[in-house]
Structures are given as C-alpha cells and as structure tokens.
Amino acid sequence: MNDAAPAPTPAPAPRRARVRAPELIGKGGWLNTGGKELSLAGLRGRIVILDFWTFCCINCLHVLDELRELEEKHRDTVVIVGVHSPKFVHEAEHQAVVDAVERYGVEHPVLDDPELATWKQYAVRAWPTLVVIDPEGYIVAQHAGEGHAHAIERLVEELEAEHGAKGTLRRGDGPYVPPEPVATDLRFPGKAIVLPSGNFLVSDTTRHQLVELGPDGESVVRRIGGDGQFKEPQGLALLPDGRVVVADTVHHALRAFDPVSGEIELLAGTGRQWWQGQPTSGPALDIDLSSPWDVAWWRGKVWIAMAGVHQLWTYDPETATVEVAAGTTNEGLVDGPGAEAWFAQPSGLAATEDRLWVADSETSALRYVDAEGAVHTAVGTGLFDFGHRDGDAAQALLQHPLGVTALPDGSVAVADTYNHALRRYDPASGEVTTLATDVREPSDAVLAGDDIVVVESARHRLTRLRLPEEAVRVEAVAHRTQRSATEVAPGRLRLDVVFQAPAGQKLDTRYGPSTRLLVSSTPPGLLLAGEGTGTDLARELSLNPEVAEGVLHVSAMAASCDDDPENEYPACHMHQQDWGVPVRLVEGGASRLPLVLAGMDAE
Numbered sequence: 001m002n003d004a005a006p007a008p009t010p011a012p013a014p015r016r017a018r019v020r021a022p023e024l025i026g027k028g029g030w031l032n033t034g035g036k037e038l039s040l041a042g043l044r045g046r047i048v049i050l051d052f053w054t055f056c057c058i059n060c061l062h063v064l065d066e067l068r069e070l071e072e073k074h075r076d077t078v079v080i081v082g083v084h085s086p087k088f089v090h091e092a093e094h095q096a097v098v099d100a101v102e103r104y105g106v107e108h109p110v111l112d113d114p115e116l117a118t119w120k121q122y123a124v125r126a127w128p129t130l131v132v133i134d135p136e137g138y139i140v141a142q143h144a145g146e147g148h149a150h151a152i153e154r155l156v157e158e159l160e161a162e163h164g165a166k167g168t169l170r171r172g173d174g175p176y177v178p179p180e181p182v183a184t185d186l187r188f189p190g191k192a193i194v195l196p197s198g199n200f201l202v203s204d205t206t207r208h209q210l211v212e213l214g215p216d217g218e219s220v221v222r223r224i225g226g227d228g229q230f231k232e233p234q235g236l237a238l239l240p241d242g243r244v245v246v247a248d249t250v251h252h253a254l255r256a257f258d259p260v261s262g263e264i265e266l267l268a269g270t271g272r273q274w275w276q277g278q279p280t281s282g283p284a285l286d287i288d289l290s291s292p293w294d295v296a297w298w299r300g301k302v303w304i305a306m307a308g309v310h311q312l313w314t315y316d317p318e319t320a321t322v323e324v325a326a327g328t329t330n331e332g333l334v335d336g337p338g339a340e341a342w343f344a345q346p347s348g349l350a351a352t353e354d355r356l357w358v359a360d361s362e363t364s365a366l367r368y369v370d371a372e373g374a375v376h377t378a379v380g381t382g383l384f385d386f387g388h389r390d391g392d393a394a395q396a397l398l399q400h401p402l403g404v405t406a407l408p409d410g411s412v413a414v415a416d417t418y419n420h421a422l423r424r425y426d427p428a429s430g431e432v433t434t435l436a437t438d439v440r441e442p443s444d445a446v447l448a449g450d451d452i453v454v455v456e457s458a459r460h461r462l463t464r465l466r467l468p469e470e471a472v473r474v475e476a477v478a479h480r481t482q483r484s485a486t487e488v489a490p491g492r493l494r495l496d497v498v499f500q501a502p503a504g505q506k507l508d509t510r511y512g513p514s515t516r517l518l519v520s521s522t523p524p525g526l527l528l529a530g531e532g533t534g535t536d537l538a539r540e541l542s543l544n545p546e547v548a549e550g551v552l553h554v555s556a557m558a559a560s561c562d563d564d565p566e567n568e569y570p571a572c573h574m575h576q577q578d579w580g581v582p583v584r585l586v587e588g589g590a591s592r593l594p595l596v597l598a599g600m601d602a603e
Contacts, residue, residue, distance in 0.1 A: 018138045018140075019138060019139040019600075020138055020139075021040055021048075021122075021131075021133045021137055022118070022121035022122060023039060023040055023121075024038065024039065024040060024050075024111050024118055025117045025118055025121070026083070026084075026113030026114070026115075026117060026118055027112075027113070027114055027115055028084070028092075028097060028111070028112025028113060028114050029111075029112055030109060030111055030112070031098060031101050031109070031112060032101060032106065032107070032108060032109050032110055032176055032177060032178070032179065033109045033176070033177055034177030036175065036177075038081070038109055038111075040133065041137075043079055044135065044136070045135050045168065045169060045170025046077060046078065046079045046135060046169075046170055046174075047077055047078045047079070047132070047133070047135060047156055047159050047160070047163075048078075048080075048081060048132075049067070049078060049079070049080045049081070049130060049131070049132055049133070049152065050081050050083050050118075050122070050130065050131040050133065051063065051064075051067065051080060051081070051082045051083065051128060051129075051130055052083045052085050052118075052119060052122070052127065052128060052129040052130075052131070053083070053084060053085070053127060054086050054087050054088075054091050054127050055091060055096075055097070055100035055103075055104065056087055056088055056091060056345075056361065056400050056418075057087070057127045057128065057362075058291055058307045058308050058345050059127065059128055059145060059146055059308075059577075059578075060127050060128040061104060061291070062146050062273065062291070062308065063128045063130070063146055063149075064104055064105075064106060065250060066146065066147075066148075066149040067080060067149060068107075069149070070149055070152060070153050070156065071107070071108060074153075074156055074160075075173075075174060076171045076172060076173070077156070077160055077169060077171055078156055078174075079109070079174050079175065080108040081108065081109050081110070081111060082108060082109070082110040082111070083110075083111050083113055083118050083119065084100075084110055084111065084113060085113055085116050085118070085119040085124070085127065086114055086116075087127065088386060088399055088400050088418050088479075089386075089399070089418070089479050090399060090400070090417075090418035090419070090420075091418070092115075093114075094112055094114070096441075096458075097110070097112045099188070099441070101179075102179060102187075102206065103188040103205070104206075104232075105206070107176060107178070108174070108176050109176055120484070125579055125581060125595060126144045126145070126578070126579045126580075126595075128144070128145065128146070129142065129143070129144045130142070130144075130148060130152065132152060132155055132156075132159075134159055134163065135159065135163045135168045135169050136163070136168055139600075140155070140159070140600075141155055141598075141600065142596045142598075142600060143596070143597070143598045143599075144577040144579070144595070144596055144597055144598075145556075145575065145576050145577025145578070145597065146576060146577070147573055147574045147575045147576060150502070150573050151502030151503075151505075151575075151598060154503055154504060155502070155503070158503065185211070185218075185220055185460075185461075186202060186204050186211060186460045186461060187204060187205075187206040187207050187460055188204075188205050188206040188457050188458070189202045189203060189204050189211075189443070189455050189460065189461075189462070190202075190203040190204075190205040190232075190234040190235070190443050190444065190455065190457065191235050191247075191294060191403070191444040191455065192236065192444055192446050192453065192455050193237070193244065194446055194448055195212070195238070196238075196259075197259070198215045199212050199213060199214055199215060199221055200212070200213040200214075200215075200217055200446070200448075200453070201213075201236055201244060201259070202455070202462065203230075203233040203234055203235070203236055203246070203247075204223075205232050205233060205234060205249075206232070207226065208225070208226060208228070208230050208231050208233070209223050209225050209226035209230060209233075210223070210224040210225055210233065210236075210257065211223050211224070212259075213462065215448075217448075217453055217461075217462040217464060218461075218462070224257060224262070224264070225257075225264060229255070230246065230248050230251070230255070231248060231249070231250035231251045232249045233246050233247065233249060234247045234249045234292075234293050234294060235247035235292065235293055235294030235295040235296075235305065235348075235349070236295065237295040237296050237302060238297065239256070239297060239302075239317070240297070242259065242260065243256045243257065243258050243259075244256065244257045244258075244259065245267065245295045245297075245302050245315075246295075247292040247293055247294055247295050247304070247305075248269070248292070249291050249292060249293060249307075250291070251269065251271055252269050252270075252272060252273050252274070252288065252289040252290055252291060252308075253266060253267075253268060253269030253270075253271060253289060253292070254266075254267040254269060254284075254289070254292060254302070254315060255267060266285065267284060267285075267315060267320075268285065268287070268289060268315050268322050269287070269288065269289040269292075270286065270287070270288050270289075272288045273290050273291075274287075274289055274309060275288070275576070276329065276516070276557050276576060277559075277574070280313075280323065280324045281322060281323035281324065282322070282323075283320060284315055284320050284321055285320070287322050289304075289306065289313070289322075290306055290307075290309045291306070291307045291309075292305065292306055292307070292308075293306075293307035293345075293346070293347045293348075294346075294347060294348050294349045294359075294403075296349035296350060296351045296356065297351060298349075298351035298356050299371075300316075300318075301314040301315060301316050301317075302315040302316075303325065303349055303351070303356055305346040305347055305348065305349050305358065306327075306346070307345045307346060307347055309327070309329045310327055310328075310329055310331045310342065310343045310344055310345060311325075311326065311328075311329060311343060311346075312324075312326040312327055312338075312346060312356075312358070312369065313325055325338055325369075325373065326338030326339070326341050326343070326375055327341055327342065327343045327346075328341070328342060330342045330518065330520075330553075330555060330578075331343075331344045331345075331383070331555075331580075332344055332363070332382065332520075332522075332553060333360070333365055333367075333377060333380060333381070333382045335374075335375050335376055335377055336374065337373065337374055338369065338373040338374065338375060341375035343358070343360050343363075343367075343375075344360055344361070344362035344363045344365075344383060345360070345361045346358050346359070346360050346361070346367075347359050347360075347402045348361075348401065348402050348403040348404045348415065348443075348444065349404065350404040350405050350406045351406070352406045352410075354371050355369065355370060356369040357404045357406065357412050358404070359401040359402055359403055359414060359415070360380065360401075361400050361401060361402055361417070362383060362400070363380050363381075363382055363383055364380050364385070364386035364398045364399055364400055364401065365377055365380025365398070366378045366379040366380060366398065366401065366404065366412070366414055366425055367380070378393055378425055378427070379393045379396050379397075379398060379414075379425055379432055380397075380398065382522060383522075383551070384551065384580070384582070385397065385478070385479075386398065386400065386418075386479050387399060387476070387477045387478035388419045388421065388434075388474060388476065388477045389432075389476040389477065389478055390423075390431075390432050390433050390434055390473075390474065390476065391431065391432060391476075392430060392431060392432075393425060393430045393431065393432050396425075396432035397476075397478055397479075398414060398416050398419065398423065399416060399417070399419045399479075400417050400418040401414045401415055401416050401417055402415055402417040402443045403415030403417070403443050403444035403445060403455070405445045405446065405447065405452065407424070407447070407452075407467070408447075409426075410426075410427065410428065411424055411425060411426040411428075412425050413435060413445055413452060415442040415443055415444055415445055415454070415455070416442070417441050417442055417443055417457075418441070419437075420439055420440055420441065420442070421434055421435075421436065421437045421442070421474075422434070422435040422442060422445060422465070423435065434473070434474050435452075435467070435468055435472060436454070436465055436468075436472060437472060437474060439454050439465075440456050440457070440459040441456070441457045441459075442454045442455060442456055442457065443455050443457040450467060451464050451465060451466055451467065452464075452467050453465075484582075485582040485584040486581060486582065486583050486590065486593065487583075487584050487585075487586045487589040487590065488543065488583050488584070488585060488586075488589040488590050488591070489543075489586070489587065489588065489589040489590065489591050490543050490544070490587070490589075491543060491545065492540060492541070492542060492543075492591060493540075493541040493543050493590075493591060493592070493593055494538065494539075494540055494541070494591060494592045494593070495519065495530070495539045495540075495541055495552075495554065495593050495595070496537070496538050496592060496594045496595070496601075496603075497517060497537040497538070497554070497556040497595050497596075497597050498537075498594055498595065498596045498597060498598070498599055498600070498601045498602075499515070499537055499556070499575065499597040499598050499599060500598055500599030500600075501558075501560040502573075502598070504562060504563055504564075505560040505561060505562055505563055505573070506560060506561065506563040507559070507560055507561075514558060514559040514560070515536070515537050515556070515557065515558045515559075516533065516535060516555075516556065516557040516558075517533070517535070517536065517537055517539060517554070517555070517556050517557075518532070518533045518553075518554070518555040518556075519532065519539060519541065519552065519553070519554055519555075520532075520552075520553045521550055521551065522551045522553065523547065523550055525544055525546075525547055526543060526544055526547045526550035526551075526552070526583075527541060527542070527552075528544050529541065529542035530542060537556060537558070537597075543583075543585055545585065547585065548585055549582070549583065549584045549585065550582075550583060551580050551581065551582050551583070552579075552581045552583055552593070553578070553579070553581075554578070554581065554595060555577075555578045555579075556576065556577055556579075556595070556597050557574065557575065557576040558574075558576075558597060558598070559573070559574050559575075560572065560573055560575070575597055577597055579595055581593065581595070
C-alpha cells in the first residue's frame with residue numbers, strides 16, 4: 001500500500017496570444033552560420049529570440065551585453081538571431097555589418113537586412129526590439145529598449161517547461177559558427193593620444209586592452225590590461241600628473257593608467273550600468289556610470305561623454321566626485337543651458353581654452369560647450385538627417401561622427417566615421433570642408449607635429465596624413481533615415497505605451513508612481529497638446545493639422561519588482577526605451593499609436 005499523497009496536478013500553462021511569426025528575410029544574407037541559410041521553419045522546436053539592432057545604437061550594444069548570460073545558460077534550447085536593421089546608409093553596407101559583428105563580439109547568427117524587410121514584417125518601431133518566438137513558431141512576447149533580460153529568461157523557463165511537456169521542444173547545439181580569427185596588431189582601435197615620450201597610446205577596443213606604439217604608429221612597445229581589467233575601452237585623456245584616464249566603456253567605469261609604473265587604478269564607477277532614478281552625483285566610486293565613450297581634460301576636471309545616457313558628466317580628481325554637467329538623458333538635439341540641453345550618444349571630445357567640442361554621433365552633429373556651460377550646435381540638425389555635404393555649416397552634413405580634434409589654427413577636425421572621411425569645421429568662416437576620404441571608419445585623430453594621425457578603426461591601424469592646406473572636394477550627398485512614416489489622423493491621437501509586468505512581478509509603487517512618460521515632437525509645432533512628462537503610460541495627443549509630417553519623440557520607463565509578499569527586499573528591474581516615430585498626417589489615418597515596451601498589444 002502506498003501512503004504517499006497523490007502528486008499535485010500541474011498548473012495549466014498560461015494562455016498567450018498566438019501570432020504566427022513571419023519568416024526571416026534579408027538581402028545581406030547570414031553571418032556567423034558558416035555560410036548556411038537559416039529559416040524559422042528550420043529552427044522549429046527551439047525558442048527563438050529576434051534581436052532587432054543596428055550597430056550605431058548604444059542601447060542595442062547594451063542589450064547585446066544583457067543577453068550574453070541568457071544565451072550561455074540556455075544554449076541548448078534558445079537561438080538568438082540578430083536582425084541587423086540599419087539606421088544610417090553606412091550600416092547597410094554588408095562589410096560594415098561583418099565588421100560590427102566581430103567588433104562587438106556577437107556570438108549568435110545575424111541576418112543582414114539592409115532594406116528593413118524583416119523589420120517591416122514584424123512592425124518594429126525602435127532599436128533595440130526583442131521578439132520571442134515559441135518552439136511552434138508563434139510570437140509570444142515583444143520588448144523594446146533595455147532591461148528585459150530577466151523577464152525574457154523567466155519566459156524562456158516557462159516555454160522550456162511547457163514545450164518540454166508537450167514534446168515540442170528540441171534540444172541540441174545551435175547554428176552559431178564563429179568566424180576565423182584574423183591576426184593584426186590592433187583590432188578595431190577606438191581612440192589614441194600622444195604620450196610625453198612621443199609614443200602613441202591606443203585603446204585596442206575589441207581585444208579589451210591598451211597598446212603603446214612607437215612614434216612610427218606601427219611598432220608595438222607593450223600591451224596593457226589584456227587580463228580582464230578593461231572591457232571595450234574607448235576614450236583616453238592625459239592628466240596633468242602624467243597619468244592617462246581611460247573610458248572603460250563596457251565596465252561602465254573610468255580608470256587611470258600610469259605609463260611610468262604601469263599601474264591601473266579605478267577612478268569612477270561601480271561596474272554597474274546607471275538607470276533612471278539613480279544618483280547622478282557623489283563619491284565617484286559609489287555612482288553608477290553608463291557607457292563612457294570619451295574623456296577630455298578641461299577646466300580642471302575630466303569631462304566624460306556618457307554615451308549610454310546622452311549626457312556629459314565630469315570627474316573632479318581633487319574631490320574624487322562625479323556629477324552631470326550637461327544633458328537631460330532625453331535623446332535629441334536641443335541647445336541651451338547645460339541642464340536643459342539634449343544630446344544623442346556623445347562619443348568624442350576635444351578641449352580648447354574656451355570650448356569643449358563634442359562629436360554627437362546619433363544626431364550626426366558637431367557641438368560645443370562654452371565657458372558658461374551652455375551647449376551650442378555648429379553642424380547638424382537632428383536625429384534623422386545626415387550625409388556628406390560641405391559648405392556653410394548651416395546646411396553641411398556629417399554621418400555619425402565619433403571623434404573630434406582641435407587643430408592649431410582654431411578649427412577642428414571631425415572623424416566623420418560613417419562617411420569614411422576626415423572633415424574640418426572652421427568657426428571663423430563657418431565653413432565645413434573635407435580633409436581626407438577613404439579612411440575606413442575613423443573614430444579619432446591626434447596631432448603629431450605637422451601631421452594628423454587618424455585611428456582607422458575598420459582597417460585596424462593608425463594612418464598618418466599631412467594636414468592639407470586645401471580641402472578635398474567631394475560630391476554632396478544628403479540622406480534621411482529610411483523608415484516609413486506612420487499615417488495618423490490630424491487632431492486627436494491616443495498614445496498607448498504597452499507594458500505588461502513579467503510573470504511573477506508587479507509594478508513597484510512603494511515609493512510613488514512606477515512609470516514615466518515623456519513626449520515631445522519635431523517640429524515643436526506638430527503637438528498642440530500632450531507634450532511633457534507624466535506618470536501615465538497612455539496619453540491623449542493633439543496633432544496640428546497644419547503640419548504635414550514630423551517625428552514624435554516618446555520616452556517611457558517602468559519599474560517592476562518580484563511579487564513575493566514574504567520577501568521584504570524583492571529584486572526590482574527597470575525597463576526603458578526611447579522612440580522616434582516618423583508620422584505623416586492624413587485624413588483617415590490612425591487615431592491610436594501603440595508602442596510596445598513589454599508584452600503584446602491586445603488591441
């Protein structure tokens with residue numbers, strides 16, 4: 001006789017919306033598969049996570065890092081597929097995608113979709129967006145922005161249990177095939193400086209180290225920190241005491257390197273990424289940072305291009321403190337006092353006596369901070385206009401510049417990264433010219449005597465150029481980001497940001513509202529009502545019928561915590577995303593605009 005209690009009946013699997021996932025198509029073909037074409041039909045039985053990304057996007061790079069642990073833990077059941085969906089013209093070049101996959105250590109298959117075919121099939125509206133597909137080929141969740149890895153892992157565990165019980169889960173090795181390694185002295189170098197010795201110090205980004213080169217820019221003198229001390233380092237700045245500040249980008253930290261002793265010291269950051277609501281000033285070792293991309297010594301402080309949150313911060317070595325100097329965390333191009341200005345992935349800095357120059361990459365802009373802390377734009381108009389056009393700065397165009405260098409005559413050189421060019425802006429004349437072309441993805445430049453030495457990131461080298469007296473002439477090219485506009489009706493428009501807390505979690509309301517919504521527009525006259533910040537994720541907008549088209553800028557945030565009444569200190573998570581939604585006003589257009597932060601739109 002068996003006295004054991006009968007086994008409890010398993011709880012039924014949660015009901016989910018079942019939407020068949022469209023097939024994956026992209027003219028650029030597949031990377032990281034050993035030349036094999038993949039299809040969703042061929043991946044049936046596996047949990048597939050589509051990561052819609054583009055390599056210019058800092059939030060996309062954050063998500064790549066967020067997914068690494070999940071990717072490793074569930075390697076026998078989950079296949080992550082990166083769907084590369086370009087914003088800039090350069091990102092539609094196949095070789096540029098190949099380079100980016102290696103540069104950022106992407107260890108899963110990638111579909112190169114230069115025409116956004118799969119993006120359109122899945123009605124994606126923002127970079128990054130994650131779509132989860134179950135083993136039977138149905139979409140079960142969509143997440144936009146950062147901070148969703150924990151929710152997706154919970155969903156993956158549910159799908160493993162559900163489809164394991166149904167017999168529809170197939171375990172085994174995934175389709176990822178690593179590319180063959182290439183031997184070069186540098187691999188996708190980021191930034192460079194000249195040391196007092198005359199040698200060059202280069203951030204060898206993909207190999208996670210610094211490399212000291214001789215005065216010829218080629219001979220390797222030594223390698224520094226290739227033992228895990230750095231992770232994708234970028235910016236370098238020489239301090240008055242001879243040490244070098246390093247922007248340790250993926251570690252979200254600043255470190256100091258002493259070229260004499262070889263010692264490396266942590267200056268700022270905790271190793272964790274900064275999220276909305278966290279402190280933005282205080283003891284440097286207690287404050288989280290977010291993807292510091294470049295650094296510069298100006299007016300007694302280290303200025304930091306904090307690309308991950310679209311701001312400029314400072315580090316004060318006298319007090320060992322950090323604080324925000326300019327930027328609101330909103331992404332865009334807005335000038336004015338530092339506390340009101342908007343940036344978009346500031347990625348390059350150069351200091352002169354009275355200005356701090358900023359390469360603001362996502363707005364394809366050259367900007368500067370004046371001695372009073374106000375922000376100005378010298379070249380560039382916004383998030384969606386870019387190209388290669390010289391002439392008067394008011395109409396000149398750049399394409400995702402990552403570096404800026406002060407020149408002896410008071411002008412500045414711009415590493416115009418996605419145009420493969422070195423450009424020059426002269427504040428005296430207000431003119432933009434081209435100094436050199438065919439420099440492959442330049443990310444920085446440094447003066448060496450009468451020469452300028454360019455960091456040719458995608459050619460894995462430093463290239464020495466004579467500063468030309470006359471600029472190179474190029475044919476003007478202008479572009480706009482190629483995303484189809486959403487047709488909406490003039491007048492009333494309901495904006496719904498869809499957020500469903502992950503299973504086992506609830507919105508965190510212990511300290512007030514757990515959601516935040518910020519809405520603005522380009523041009524500003526597009527919105528007659530509905531602009532500003534609030535806590536409700538739904539809002540009634542009023543669109544001006546006299547404005548034919550524009551862009552709605554929407555920033556949303558939600559905080560959720562584990563729903564366990566027994567746990568006094570539940571784990572909490574932040575979800576956030578910024579959208580720039582091109583809209584065209586037409587009679588009969590949509591009266592509702594849904595943007596999915598997490599979950600599925602039920603309407």
